[in-house]
Amino acid sequence: MERGNDLSLSWESYDTTKDYIITYLLYQEGKSIELIAKIRNMNVERVKKQIILAKSEAISLKEQDKSMLEKMLEISKTERIKMISRMPSKDRKTLAREIYYGYNHIRNAEDKMILIWIIGELRIKELVHIVYKDIKHPHGNVRRMVCSAINKIGDPKGIDSLHKALLDSKPQVRQYAAKGLGKIGDEKSIIKMKRLLGNPNEKEYVKNAFYEAINHIERRLENS
Structure with missing residues (x-):
């Protein structure tokens, strides 16, 4: 033994x-x-x-003895969704605190994606700012998840990060950036996406995301 x-x-x-x-x-x-x-x-x-x-x-x-965050990183996405949906306010605050202090220590890209996904699901604006710097992360899916989290939380301070992501080398990141801007973008966002629509090499599904985001922003600005 x-x-x-x-x-x-x-x-x-x-x-x-x-x-x-x-x-x-x-x-x-x-x-x-x-x-x-x-x-x-x-x-x-x-x-x-x-x-x-x-x-x-x-x-x-x-x-x-494992922290709530450690447990979240070990279970499946389905289990995480259930755990968050049933989580009382006290536990959500505990998890948010663990993420805040542990975020910069996570080096593995897969774990980082899960962490950013959790931040988006928790919908805590005070937490989303820690993901902004990862809009330049070397892993494309991490950058995509950053755009997704900003979109879910709807924090206007994330506009600059989404503008950077519009020029990302990965089409899915550009698509998710457009989706986020559809929710929080401004006049500058419209100008940037209209310019990018002129790129003949852009993927069709990314262009569709640009068009949809522009329409969302224009309607929102008209009603404000």
Whole structure:
């Protein structure tokens, strides 16, 4: 049996009134199963069963110690959606705080995308500003998610980031930038997208996004 270093715990941190915990702590000290069997006056099979039981409990405790953000990064998108939809206000604030302090420490692009998606789903304007700098992220899907989050939250301070994204090398990023500008864009946004419509190499679905965004902005400005 292998020893999991990440499950090492001290005598003080365990409930030693549980018989199997005592067996496990002896095992963690480096004693062989055969020696533990002699010390504890039990057969080898019982020692093995007690160690497995204690390991399961240790893993369970470790899971409980994970932050809300760590759990969110490990589950599927469907599970995240359910978790956010059922999340009470107190937990939403806790998650937002964990994202705020943990955002800059996330280097993996996949995790960064999930983080930005969560920010968009939480709809917290005070949080969206931390994603603006990633409009220049080397991973195209991260940049796309930034545009998506700005669109969901509808923060006018994100207009400059979306304007930059209109010139992105990835067509999907340009498309998502247009969608965001349809919600928060201004006269300058209209001018920029009309100019880009003249590009003969632009993808048709991106041009359609430009047209739709321009119409949305014009109607919004007329009614303001």
